[in-house]
Amino acid sequence: MANPNKARGTAWESDVRNYMNTALGLVNELGKFLDIFSALNVKRAAQEGAADVGDVHCAPFILECKDVKSPAVPTWLRQADVEAANAGFPYGVVVHKVRRANVRRGRVHFGFATWTRVRLALGLSARQMRERYAFNASVRGLDSARWYLTTDVERFTQLVADMRAGLT
Template sequence: MANPNKARGTMWESAVRNWLNAFLGLVDDDGVFLNPFDGMNVRRPAQEGARDIGDVHAVPFILECKDVKSPAVPTWLRQARVEAVHAGFPYGVVVHKRRGLGTRSGRVHFDVRTWTRTRTALGLSSRVMFNRYGFTASVRGLDSGRWYLTTDVQRFAALLSDIRAGVPRDVR
């Protein structure tokens, strides 16, 4: 691959995909899908050109993966929302690599609307959602379109597993 930035981004997308598949128990010890036809496998889809459908599909989320030094989270979240619509998925989030740390420490950013819809689907109060999945909030200014909530890849994987279970969770 001639473009080193593209190669770095592709490696990050693959690392996120591989880590989530392992966490969810969808692959064997060698990273081979247990059932290659399972729609729940986390995958990197082929790019669709002008109607991009996200970097990684982890049903019901599309993940827009970013491996850059300077974050632009609100812009990325708008991109993730559009790509989720293109892919026909209900949720779009951003996974931002943290320099010098492993995949599980990457940052997963939710816009307020996606976070609220996910919380509601899980049947959780805001406080329980924050505590259970380790979210922090970034609230800047009066424009709620620029607000977002963040957790790490490991806690996002637990949230993904819970939402895939399709059963509202009790308050523990």
């Protein structure tokens, strides 16, 4: 790959995919899918046409993966929402790499509206959601469209498992 930034981004997407498949128990000890046809497998998306469908598909989420030094979270979240809609998934989130840290420490950002919809789907109060998945809030001004909540990849993976199990 000629573009080093593209190579870094692709590596981050693959690291997230591999970590989540392992943590969710979807692969064997060799990293091979237990059921190659399962819709629950976490996969990197093949880009097709003009409508981007996100970097990683992790039903019911689209993950927009970012390996950049300077974050632009509100902009990325808008992008994740559009890509989730393009892919037909209900939720879009951003997974931002933390320099020199294990993939499980990457930051997963939820827009306020997405976080609320996920919380309600899980049947949790705001306090329960924050505590169970260690979310921290970033509130910028009075416009809730610019607010977001952040956890790490490890806790996000547990959230995905809980959603898939229908746990509350």
